[in-house]
Amino acid sequence: MSLTEDTPTPKRPSGFWSYANPVKFLGLSERILPAFWGLAAVSLIVGLIWGFFFTPDDFRQGSTVKIIYLHVPSALMAINAWFMMLVASLIWIVRRHHVSALAAKAAAPVGVVMTLIALFTGAVWGQPMWGTWWAWDPRLTSFLILFLFYLGYIALWEAIEDPDTAADLTSVLCLVGSVFAVLSRYAVNFWNQGLHQGASLSLDKEENVADVFYIPLLVCIAGFVFLFLALVLYRTGTEIRLRRARALQAREART
Amino acid sequence: MRALLTRDLMLAFRAGGGFGLGLAFFLIVTVLVPFGVGPNSELLSRIAPGILWLGALLACLLSLDRLLALDWEDGTLDLLATSPLPLEAALSIKALAHWITTGLPLVLAAPVLGILLNLPTPGYTWLVLSLLLGTPALSVIGTFGAALTVGVKRGGLLMSLLVLPLYVPTLIFGAEAARRGATGMDTTTSLLMLAGITAGVIAIMPFASAAALRVNLR
């Protein structure tokens, strides 16, 4: 791991990597953010109303099944947010693009909220279905552990003053944490076989939820994806502006 | 390498080195548990393997903030980083020293504390074996946490927050082996998984720890 070799050569990148320049990134994100907000709002409104009011009740689970439209998308985004942080951390370690590190930082609180929504809606769903708010089921437990990983990651960002040091250390933590998160998932599976139903979205037709539920669910998932992207872009912009203010102050102090 | 190990052991055993603190903590936690859950010996013997594993884990965690912080304060880490010894090796040695001064005594003390908690007779072997296999992983993972937070003033609490989630797989397989052993079930799978985790972290974690420490040193 070449964390110490901090030498981004000042050649001018083109294409995708040109947005690693904070100023250019800000310009782009300002242009596409309204579209993302709009797409998120439209697909969430459509998906949730469709899902809540225009789908039949499940023959076994009754109307409680409708919480699936919040539960599944948020759970998916909770995991994908961490995955995005992992990719962004890798880009920071390899290519030293500040935007990448700041995007990882910006995604973490969004991921935490997604994890909390998934846990909360899961509890609300589980109460009537299993008769308990909480069970030490492998999936539930894994999400709780994921939540702890998010907390540690955010706490480390907050604790370290120098932004580059913080970016380096949190990237290492994210890498190591990912390995341990996967390990924990297997360990928890071994430890307790659970109550949770199989994946709601799998390619295996037998296990999948029925089509009437499936299409509005996909719309909701799209809504959560756009919401996540919009939030992360917006927060990354804020982080970039904070760094910019800091850089300007540092320059003031030196003249 | 041997010089660093001898030095760390010597420092731990001399006055103010903190040897035995973890052990005392382990004892106190074990003594407090019956006050919390009641003196029912049947209940105690059922939860004994888990409590002993948890106690050992917390005692290990408690001693981590000494692992690098002292060497950081007096500049030793700067000098070690400029020495011919690779930082990865230095950190592995320090983890080993931590295990010898903290983990090993916990392993040896666990059976004695097992008596206090009414641990079933077949459980002793498996408890000791699982701790023996698992505690090195705790030291090595803990070294990573210490390396991440060494630059943070009063980073003890932060380190616990970072290290405890990383301890989950080790705790699950370790406690599972001890629990299965105590109830006469087959322990092979959990012990193998535990050994696998320990071998894996010993092989890989020093690189992550050294990367984190290098960032903190610059």
Next chain:
Amino acid sequence: MTLTIRDLCVARGGVPILEGLSFSLAPGQALILRGPNGAGKTTLLRTLAGLQPPLSGQIDGAEEQIAYSGHSDGLKSMLSVTENLTFWADVFGQRDIAPAIAAFSLEGLKDRLAGTLSAGQKRRLGLARMLVTGRPIWVMDEPTVSLDVDAVAQFAKAVQGHLHAGGAALIATHIDLHLEADMLDVTPYRAALDLRAGASDEAFL
């Protein structure tokens, strides 16, 4: 082995602080670094010692050649003078600590715990550590802090001996050591406020 620095730029906290530094240090040569507080002497020395990466520029001949001495000496208060020195000698693959003890007249203190030494005595022990590294290039940051006149003379003599034996030394200090040494004032190399790429925070401007 000659240490060669070419067009070096070093940064502190992401802000470039010295730039355009070029010099070389041949065996037998000593170089004294001068400059006001905060000029970047410590940052430069830490960069040369490999503790932090340079922002740009080249450092040749530093690998495994440098013995670094910073503001603190890495001494353990619960180890004796001999134990402290033996440890560092072992780490650097050396055996004999007697010359180091003699050079800083630590004979009478050999078995004392480092924690019981005075500040000046500790510093002498810290400097004696340089002798047991066996490394040819000494990079030292304010080595004379808390030393009295006699100890400074002892130190100058040790550096002199090191130079005669083919070593080199790069020392940041304000005291005149009466060495035949070149002087390098870092003040003119203060980094200008340009928008150079690579400087951590300036990418945001």
